Structure formats: structure tokens, C-alpha cells
Amino acid sequence: MALQNQTCASNSAEQSTWTAAGDEFVLLDTVQPPARIAMARERMLLSRLYLGLIRSINDDYGADFVRQNDSATFRTIGIYLFLRTAMCSPVRATTIAQGLRIPRATVLRRLEEMIKQGYVERIGNAYRVTDKVNIPDLQQRLQQRVDMILETARELSKLREAGGAAH
Structure with a gap:
């Protein structure tokens, strides 16, 4: 009992805790996932x-x-860039690419999109998030x-x- x-x-x-996220996020103890999935x-x-x-x-x-920007890569780069900005360490595109194991060309394209939207700024050869992240x-x-x-x-x-x- x-x-x-x-x-x-x-x-x-x-x-x-999960109701705000929606009904599809509330898990039931009675649901048993397939045994074939470790x-x-x-x-x-x-x-x-x-x-x-x-x-x-x-x-x-x-x-x-x-x-x-419906892209997991876009969000991942944004989160990494936020982390580095919060650590007071603007980061170069090459470092982002190496750290996330994403092609540098992809990182540069995503950074340009973020700059156009005002979420990122370039400081010399490095990037950091702008105050627009304060919501x-x-x-x-x-x-x-x-x-x-x-x-x-x-x-x-x-x-x-x-x-x-x-x-």
C-alpha cells in the first residue's frame, strides 16, 4: 500500500511537471515498451x-x-554558442565545427542565419550571442x-x- x-x-x-509540455509528454507507468529495445x-x-x-x-x-530554422544543427550550434558566450569566451567557427563534429561550412551558414535574425554577432573572427536571447x-x-x-x-x-x- x-x-x-x-x-x-x-x-x-x-x-x-510535464502537463505544461502537453499530454503526449505524460508517461504512464502501465505502458510497457517493447522488450526488443534495450x-x-x-x-x-x-x-x-x-x-x-x-x-x-x-x-x-x-x-x-x-x-x-527547423534544424537540429541550427539549435545545437546556438546552444553551443550560448554556452561559450556565457563563459565569456566568444568562439570561432572552426572551434564550433570541431567541438560539435559538424562541417565548418554548415556552421558558417547557420551562423549567418543567426546573425540575420539578430541572435548572434561577429567580433573579429569569433561569434557570440546578442542580448536578444534575453526573453x-x-x-x-x-x-x-x-x-x-x-x-x-x-x-x-x-x-x-x-x-x-x-x-
Whole structure:
């Protein structure tokens, strides 16, 4: 009974964390992934986290941003560039290409798109994000992402403690 109550409380907490992302992101404990997929439940949780984070970034910057740049490469370069800017270390296109294992020509094209949209600026041979990345309701949006990450970590920890029996 205590285990059942913990599960219900966990499901309730998970649903409140993920409800803002949409019904398709709320996982049910009763769903059993195919046995042919190794570590399926863990991978399902991580997939949901990745998709939730990507979707929240898309939501932050609006439909125009997503419509014009529907590319995982574009987002990856943007995230890497943000990280380097936050570290006070503008970065060259070659470094981005090497760090992300993406062709330099692709990196340069994506950087040009970001410059046109005002998200990136060039400083000599290096690039950094502009103040346009400061969006309204930033604290609330970041907290939602932190909640997604924490909930996923809790669920993964439960699976590890169960010894993989939930597969």
C-alpha cells in the first residue's frame, strides 16, 4: 500500500511537471515498451526530456524562429554558442565545427542565419550571442526546464533502484 501511494504521488508530481509540455509528454507507468529495445524505459524518459527541452526552446523564441530554422544543427550550434558566450569566451567557427563534429561550412551558414535574425554577432573572427536571447519570463521558463530534468532524474533513479525490472 505504501508503495502504491508513493507511485501515485510520483505520478501526480510527474504529471504536474510535464502537463505544461502537453499530454503526449505524460508517461504512464502501465505502458510497457517493447522488450526488443534495450533499456527502453530509461531511453524513453531521456527522449521525453530531450524533446521537452527542444520544444521549450522553440516556444521561447517563437514560431518565426522555428519556421525559418527547423534544424537540429541550427539549435545545437546556438546552444553551443550560448554556452561559450556565457563563459565569456566568444568562439570561432572552426572551434564550433570541431567541438560539435559538424562541417565548418554548415556552421558558417547557420551562423549567418543567426546573425540575420539578430541572435548572434561577429567580433573579429569569433561569434557570440546578442542580448536578444534575453526573453520575457526567463526565470519561469528555466524553472520549468529544471523541473523536467529533476523529474526525469527521479524516474531514472527509481528504475536503477528497481534493478531494471521495469523493462
